[in-house]
Amino acid sequence: MDNNNNDNNNNTNIQQKVIKPNSVSFQSLGLDKEILQGILRMGYKVPTPVQRKTLPLAFAGIDIVCMARTGSGKTLAFLLPMIHKLKQHESNTGIRAIVLSPTRELALQTFKFATDIAKFTNIRIISIVGGDGIEAQFDSLSNQPDAIIATPGRLMHHLNEINTFTLKHVQYLVFDEADRLFEMGFAEQLNEIVKHCQLE
Numbered sequence: 001m002d003n004n005n006n007d008n009n010n011n012t013n014i015q016q017k018v019i020k021p022n023s024v025s026f027q028s029l030g031l032d033k034e035i036l037q038g039i040l041r042m043g044y045k046v047p048t049p050v051q052r053k054t055l056p057l058a059f060a061g062i063d064i065v066c067m068a069r070t071g072s073g074k075t076l077a078f079l080l081p082m083i084h085k086l087k088q089h090e091s092n093t094g095i096r097a098i099v100l101s102p103t104r105e106l107a108l109q110t111f112k113f114a115t116d117i118a119k120f121t122n123i124r125i126i127s128i129v130g131g132d133g134i135e136a137q138f139d140s141l142s143n144q145p146d147a148i149i150a151t152p153g154r155l156m157h158h159l160n161e162i163n164t165f166t167l168k169h170v171q172y173l174v175f176d177e178a179d180r181l182f183e184m185g186f187a188e189q190l191n192e193i194v195k196h197c198q199l200e
Contacts, residue, residue, distance in 0.1 A: 029055070031080075032087045034120040039080070042116055048073035055081065065178075075176070079114050082172045086123050086146045097147035097172035098197070100190065102180040104129040104151055110176060111149040123147065130154045141165060147172075152181065152189035159196060170197040 025046055026039050047055065050068045057064050058081035068074040082097050089096070099114070101107035111127040118125060126140040128150040134157075141158060148155070158165055173194070175181055181190060 031084060032121070035080070035083055035087060035117065038117045038119045038121070041119070044076065048077075050074055051077045051080075054078075059084070075110060075113055076117075078174050078176070079110070079117055082147065082174070083114065083118050083121070083123060085172060086118075087121055092169075093144050094169040095145060095148055095167060096169055097174075098155075098167065098170055098193070099147070099149045099174040099176055100152050100155070100181065100186075100193065101149065101176045102151070102184050102186065104131055106177065107149050107151050114147065114149060125149065128154050128158065138162070152186045152193065156189045156192060159193075167193070167196040168198045170199065173197055173199060 026036060026044060029036075029047075031039070050066065050072045054064055054066055054074075054077045058078065064078075066074055066077065068077075078099070082099075086097060099107075099110055101110055107127055107129045111125065114125050124143065124145040125147045126137075126145045126149070128137055128141070128148055130151055130153060132154075137154075137158065141162065159167070175190065181187075
């Protein structure tokens with residue numbers, strides 16, 4: 001966890017605003033204006049029930065296990081705090097956030113969603129999935145992205161092949177559709193990725 005006092009103050013302010021009964025719009029969350037611009041451009045105005053429950057915890061840096069139906073807004077619920085944290089530390093370099101998805105299709109959907117949220121920021125987000133060119137992915141990784149949306153198998157391939165590729169600066173790790181990740185046999189890769197992240 002980051003112990004920067006300014007970050008703690010910002011997170012506390014956001015948490016308090018989310019909890020208040022009259023805080024029902026994204027404008028009330030205290031988000032960076034560039035992130036808010038991205039959210040509003042996408043047509044989002046009011047947090048869904050799952051977002052109202054999870055956002056205060058995520059902004060406070062608390063680990064979350066969330067079960068919700070498709071269409072409930074859970075993707076935004078984990079991407080918004082992630083991008084907010086990345087924006088607070090724009091000057092930092094290195095991979096600081098990873099989202100792992102069970103399929104290429106879901107990973108690419110999440111990548112598109114994340115880049116739309118971060119459209120007006122300088123945050124660099126890339127996708128690392130099977131079916132895309134290895135060399136192009138090498139180039140993307142060498143540019144020191146802030147966040148990676150990936151499938152476990154392809155991410156592990158790069159970790160095994162590139163000696164300089166490290167996840168030691170990762171602060172934010174998401175298993176999207178975790179039940180499917182384990183059902184599809186990714187448990188070993190997930191454990192290895194967690195070890196590489198060196199999370200506290």
